[in-house]
Amino acid sequence: MKIKYLKNAPQGKPGDISEVPDMQANILIKLKLAEPFDDLEKSDCEGELVANTEPVEPVEPVEPVEPVEPVEPVEPVEPVEPVEPVTKPKTTRTRKAK
Numbered sequence: 001m002k003i004k005y006l007k008n009a010p011q012g013k014p015g016d017i018s019e020v021p022d023m024q025a026n027i028l029i030k031l032k033l034a035e036p037f038d039d040l041e042k043s044d045c046e047g048e049l050v051a052n053t054e055p056v057e058p059v060e061p062v063e064p065v066e067p068v069e070p071v072e073p074v075e076p077v078e079p080v081e082p083v084e085p086v087t088k089p090k091t092t093r094t095r096k097a098k
Contacts, residue, residue: 001019001020001021001022001025001036002017002018002019002020002036002037002038002039003017003018003020003025003028003029003034003035003036003037004016004017004034004035004036004037005017005018005028005033005034006032006033006034006035007032007033009028009033009034012034017037
């Protein structure tokens with residue numbers, strides 16, 4: 001069911017329209033957090049329909065970009081042998097003499 005939120009709720013702010021399961025919608029409506037929303041309703045915006053149906057003006061095509069010159073290949077580098085990681089020597093605590 002589609003609902004329109006009337007107050008702040010976890011899933012919407014006032015004026016938001018959402019499609020929620022019927023059970024959830026009924027609870028939100030009973031708590032007065034939302035009201036049922038009819039798809040044919042008009043929005044609060046000066047009587048305009050919710051969906052924007054105005055045609056979009058065509059956009060001029062973009063000029064193609066000039067191709068760039070290819071880069072010369074780089075000579076391969078010989079692989080380096082792996083090195084053991086450097087670790088700190090283990091330190092042990094010594095007991096103080098009494």
